[in-house]
Amino acid sequence: MxxxxxxxxxxxxxxxxxxxxxxxxxxxxxxxxxxxxxxxxxxxxxxxxxxxxxxxxxxxxxxxxxxxxxxxxxxxxxxxxxxxxxxxxxxxxxxxxxxxxxxxxxxxxxxxxxxLENVSYFIEKKEYEVDLYKDFYVTKQLLSSIKTTNKIINITGSIYARENGLDNCVLLNDSKNVVEVLQGNIFMLIGNRLITPPVSEGCLNGVMRKQILGLAKKIDHLKVVEEAISPFDLQKADELFITNVIKGIQPITKYRKKTFTTNVANQLVQMLNEMIRLN
Structure with a gap:
């Protein structure tokens, strides 16, 4: 019993x-x-x-x-x-x-x-606000890069986001660098540089992350790099967006007092849908 x-x-x-x-x-x-x-x-x-x-x-x-x-x-x-x-x-x-x-x-x-309601990937025209989640940190190790059912940081972070009227939160690793968000990888555009943290920083080895890295390298004026991002870099960005397989791309429009454009995110969504149609 x-x-x-x-x-x-x-x-x-x-x-x-x-x-x-x-x-x-x-x-x-x-x-x-x-x-x-x-x-x-x-x-x-x-x-x-x-x-x-x-x-x-x-x-x-x-x-x-x-x-x-x-x-x-x-x-x-x-x-x-x-x-x-x-x-x-x-x-x-x-x-x-x-x-x-x-x-x-x-x-x-x-x-x-x-x-799911929609067949194609699309970007909702709405405000999407994020902030840092600092109660717990992601460790820089191989286990952080795979999808296990131990997602307690993502769960507590999601509750924190809801309690604070946020759409998402940015996760940090034990070096206090940006890793990802609660439901996907993160990309940052500064000038002509599109940056995402390398897997060695502890981020998920995302399937959509891989697709976006490949597509972004086809945009002539962009320099695509994988390197560490500090929280201070986020406020210098021209554009921030999130990637995952279900949503595709979700632009971040507001982080603290900074607002962001969505031009590259829109271009990448068009390229992503075109790639799916061709395949």
């Missing part, structure tokens, strides 16, 4: 009692965007998931190929009539057993999906 919300019930009634993702955050995940029954950037998502599983020493099943990954996701969204435009999350977790030390490294996975 177990106590669940103050009621004594059969221990078989709660499937989470041995689930390692729930108990220890022993899981990794990928969130993908599906448009017209196609998973965007499938190869990048697949190889990041495989890399994440290796980093935390999970066994990769022999049948867990990219084709299998694609088939399982598209089967789910098809059965739920979500093939036109949706987001799906695949969570891979180590199987039940053990405490901190697992009994073995075998895995199971869970996929769920929800509909």
């Amino acid at each position: 177990i106590n669940f919300n103050g009621t004594i019930v059969s221990q078989d009634a709660n499937i989470l009692k041995q689930n390692r993702a729930f108990l220890y955050g022993d899981a990794v995940f990928e969130t993908v965007k599906i448009i017209s029954n196609k998973i965007l950037f499938l190869e990048d998502h697949y190889f990041r998931l495989m890399s994440s599983m290796r980093v935390i020493r999970m066994e990769i099943p022999m049948n867990f190929t990219m084709e299998y990954f694609e088939e399982q996701i598209l089967s789910l969204v098809g059965n739920n009539s979500l093939s036109d435009s949706s987001r799906a999350r695949i969570t891979v977790y180590r199987n039940d057993g053990g405490y901190y030390l697992p009994n073995d490294n075998s895995v199971s996975f869970l996929i769920h999906a929800v509909a």
Whole structure:
């Protein structure tokens, strides 16, 4: 028997009692965007998931190929009539057993999906304000660059943003440099230099980050660099924007007393949609 919300019930009634993702955050995940029954950037998502599983020493099943990954996701969204435009999350977790030390490294996975309203990426014409989140810091290590289910900094930061009327918060690493935002990577335009922190600073090795780096290098007047960003640099910027696979690009319009343009963000969204159409 177990106590669940103050009621004594059969221990078989709660499937989470041995689930390692729930108990220890022993899981990794990928969130993908599906448009017209196609998973965007499938190869990048697949190889990041495989890399994440290796980093935390999970066994990769022999049948867990990219084709299998694609088939399982598209089967789910098809059965739920979500093939036109949706987001799906695949969570891979180590199987039940053990405490901190697992009994073995075998895995199971869970996929769920929800509909999205828009097929193309677009930028909402609204104010988007951010500030620094300094209660906790991201560590500069390999684990910070992969998507695990231990996202307590992102959760507490999101609560802080809501309590302070912000749309998002900028996360700092243990060197007090800018790492990313709560829901994606960050880019900063100063003059003709488009800058984003390198993965070595502790930021997520984002799939959309990779796409934007590639597209930005095709803009003639831009110099694209990966280098550390201090919080003081943000107020010198001409433009700031956030990237993730679901939203694409979200311009930051206000940081403290500074407001920003959105010209490069708009150009990159057009290029991103064109790339998707061609592929």
